Amino acid sequence: MRHLSTVDLKVEDSSGVTIVHFPEEVDVVNAPAIRERVLRLLNSGISEMILDLTGTRFLDSAGLHTIVRAHGRSTALSVPLSVAIPEEGTVRRVFDLTAMARLVPTTIGLPDSRRTAAAPPLSCSAAGTRRRGRKPRR
Template identity: 40%
Template sequence: MGGVPVVAAPEEIDITNAEALRSALLKAGADGRGTLVVDMTQTQFCDSSGLHTLIAAHKRAEAEGREVLLVIPNTAVLRVFALTGMDRVIPNFTSLPEALAQTAACPNGHSRQRTEGDTAPKTSGGPGLAGELPDTLERSSEEAQQTFTRALTSAVQV
């Protein structure tokens, strides 16, 4: 869209299709443009393998001086990102036009993330779950999955 690669994520992102999403992200990012948008408008569920795929895409883009933007209008999906702290690491927006407008405003990447006044849901998944991950991207996939599991377990118990 307007020269910005946009990958439409599936309705459910889990272990059965995370590799296909990874391949689509690699292909879309192969052109070396500054920003890649992942449109999660249709996504209703994202498990730890999907989260890992998106974190890996973010890390790869950042290492190349680019960025990944997520479109996450579904509050249940956004809650997964909030519980793991990823909502503060990977810039995310409530609509595709909002994300694309941000790419136009910052053509070389490094868009602004949602702020306190934005529509990101408040988390109440337990003491410090999001706060446990001040530098989440330095953690291993196993640690991220353990934190994800703890966050979901805590959310179910609430």
């Protein structure tokens, strides 16, 4: 049996949507436990999931892997999954640099009534693009 770091994830249900609030730091130490919990929730028959990273200040490649695995499982189960990221900071920069928003639907802050940030939601493609005088590809 493999050893998983214990992590206390806040999970809530809001109007049938399961919201998983990621901790302030997601790294190689706690990412396996987070991934295990997220995959277990997806397998339990939920109807929709939001991974809330709005309170996360650090995210390494193990954390990105957790999100990619969750996306893969949610796609296989036909469960809508999106990721809410902070308007600015390290996590937003990681998403921009890796173009993660092209793979996983991403919003700035929590969408709709679940919003904790004042920023409007961005489409998947808008969250991962940078404006440098070039027109976006079509």
